[in-house]
Amino acid sequence: MLKLIPVVPIFLHLLSQIDCLDNGLALTPPMGWMHWERFRCITDCATYPTDCISERLFRDMADKMASDGFLDAGYEYVIVDDCWLAMERDSEGRLQPDPGRFPSGIKALADYVHAKGLKFGIYEDYGTKTCGGYPGSIDHLALDAQTFADWGVDYLKLDGCYADLDGMEDGYAEMEAYLNQTRRPIVFSCSFPAYKGLNANYSAAVEHCNLWRNYGDIQDSWDSVAKITDWFSLNQVALLPYAGPGHWNDPDMLIIGNYGLSYDQSVAQMAIWSVMAAPLIMSVDLRTIKPEFRDILLNKDAIRINQDVLGNPGVVKHEKDSIRLWVKELVDDSYAIGIASYRVDGKPYQLEIVLKDLGLDNEKGFLIKNVFDDVDPISVSVSEPIKVLVNPTGGVLWELTPLAKKKVK
Ligand code: GLA
Numbered sequence: 001m002l003k004l005i006p007v008v009p010i011f012l013h014l015l016s017q018i019d020c021l022d023n024g025l026a027l028t029p030p031m032g033w034m035h036w037e038r039f040r041c042i043t044d045c046a047t048y049p050t051d052c053i054s055e056r057l058f059r060d061m062a063d064k065m066a067s068d069g070f071l072d073a074g075y076e077y078v079i080v081d082d083c084w085l086a087m088e089r090d091s092e093g094r095l096q097p098d099p100g101r102f103p104s105g106i107k108a109l110a111d112y113v114h115a116k117g118l119k120f121g122i123y124e125d126y127g128t129k130t131c132g133g134y135p136g137s138i139d140h141l142a143l144d145a146q147t148f149a150d151w152g153v154d155y156l157k158l159d160g161c162y163a164d165l166d167g168m169e170d171g172y173a174e175m176e177a178y179l180n181q182t183r184r185p186i187v188f189s190c191s192f193p194a195y196k197g198l199n200a201n202y203s204a205a206v207e208h209c210n211l212w213r214n215y216g217d218i219q220d221s222w223d224s225v226a227k228i229t230d231w232f233s234l235n236q237v238a239l240l241p242y243a244g245p246g247h248w249n250d251p252d253m254l255i256i257g258n259y260g261l262s263y264d265q266s267v268a269q270m271a272i273w274s275v276m277a278a279p280l281i282m283s284v285d286l287r288t289i290k291p292e293f294r295d296i297l298l299n300k301d302a303i304r305i306n307q308d309v310l311g312n313p314g315v316v317k318h319e320k321d322s323i324r325l326w327v328k329e330l331v332d333d334s335y336a337i338g339i340a341s342y343r344v345d346g347k348p349y350q351l352e353i354v355l356k357d358l359g360l361d362n363e364k365g366f367l368i369k370n371v372f373d374d375v376d377p378i379s380v381s382v383s384e385p386i387k388v389l390v391n392p393t394g395g396v397l398w399e400l401t402p403l404a405k406k407k408v409k
Pocket of ligand 1: 123131132159216
């Protein structure tokens with residue numbers, strides 16, 4: 001028998017009391033590419049000409065996103081993270097990029113990205129300096145918002161290093177106001193919850209931000225994926241009420257295709273991020289990614305589950321023997337189930353699932369499609385036990401379509 005974790009009743013009533021950032025953006029979790037986890041703060045272009053943080057890197061990635069199916073699959077934002085800036089503002093106080101690495105300027109880079117049909121994102125920091133030590137935005141918020149709009153920025157990640165924790169929510173609200181004043185639609189990714197922890201004012205995040213980092217940085221390892229997902233699972237009662245269309249919890253980038261995750265671990269990350277309704281922001285070298293990892297990132301079913309219009313974040317409903325299972329309610333009475341194994345005993349674990357024990361209800365049952373396995377879908381009733389094998393540090397993702405229309409009460 002599955003041990004069912006008591007789950008918060010449905011939280012939507014709570015959200016109806018909170019104002020939401022109403023810029024019409026990020027109605028489904030944002031999808032894109034960001035340089036940080038894979039390319040870090042590499043500024044030595046002499047030694048690392050293809051990997052350094054330079055206009056060449058972002059042009060290369062934009063080319064690949066457009067030519068290799070990522071844009072078609074929904075990945076639309078090309079986001080420059082830290083270390084793009086010159087150490088000084090210009091004579092009028094405006095931010096400027098490092099002239100050696102971005103000789104054409106940011107506007108030209110944004111134009112290049114836009115010409116590919118993609119959108120352009122950039123990083124700054126609310127404090128005195130970025131985490132990498134470059135000029136921060138404090139004292140220049142209005143000017144920086146206008147500069148970003150003038151450059152054609154569509155997405156701003158505003159980090160929270162070197163900032164006063166008190167009043168951070170107000171500072172981010174101020175930045176949101178300046179962004180709105182530019183009249184340019186700009187997705188606003190906030191970081192104050194990651195710095196303030198569960199003490200952060202999450203209602204303020206919903207009110208002023210389209211997404212927000214909640215927790216520490218992802219690193220290139222399964223341990224890091226496990227640590228992040230443990231934290232989100234442990235704190236789901238506190239976190240899930242705030243996620244929905246236009247405003248998302250962000251467990252950080254997808255690291256699929258890099259050095260640290262096996263194939264199974266990559267499937268697990270994609271399954272978990274999809275079912276959590278997490279932003280799907282890749283950080284990988286798209287020029288050299290191996291096809292099996294590219295296929296995971298491009299999996300249409302996983303992306304459809306993640307991008308479901310209802311925007312329900314998955315709820316952890318079962319956790320036992322280092323196996324965790326999420327249920328996500330989808331449109332039209334469909335569901336997704338994501339399962340991850342954190343076991344390291346070197347052999348698959350057989351889990352037995354009864355759908356009605358997980359709260360799924362349909363008189364005729366469901367058609368289950370196994371998203372990452374090329375097997376025929378199966379029909380199951382809600383009361384029959386279903387056996388599923390989960391590889392160690394691997395994942396399973398199912399899409400369940402109802403076999404009968406639910407009776408209208
Ligand atoms: C922080 C953020 C990361 C990245 C770095 C850049 O650590 O959480 O995602 O932006 O700063 O310095």
